[in-house]
Amino acid sequence: MKRCLCLLHKLEDIFCSFGLLVVTAVLFVNVVLRYFFRSGLHWSDEFIRYFMIWISFIGISLGVREDKLMAVDLILNYSSPGQQRVIKFINNILGAVFGVLLCYYGIQSVGTMSGSAQVSPALEMPMYIFYIAIPLSGALMTLEFICGAIRSLTAEHAEEQLTKEGGEA
8 A cells, every 4th residue: 555655656646747847848948939939839728737736636636645735723723732632633534525525526427528519729628538537636635634544643653652761852
């Protein structure tokens, strides 16, 4: 299981890094073409927009994994370590519920879009391909929140063991 998570994390990192590199390259080429040749890539704006959406949605799971999402931690700052673990656990469970809902409604959106013949104007790709980022992000986010909840429980257990053995917590 841990090996699968490591592989998934590596794929997320590669996708977001490579995606930003590709978006930057396409944007640079388009600016050069517009400035020097008075003609740009007609599909570049749409490509950049949709790719950035994908990067953002996949990047959410990176933020959850690294605990870098925006948060109001006023209550955590005035809580004991035990209370902090409980609050973090509840936060992870609520985040997982949100991820499940995002995945569920994202799948419905993809189903709706796949039933239509709508394509993007410049790239002429089926729109459901762009909507797949929503349930995928929800699934990845749910997985990361569940892992965070497990970490908060196992950290509590490890801390209790250290305290019982006379070590520092």
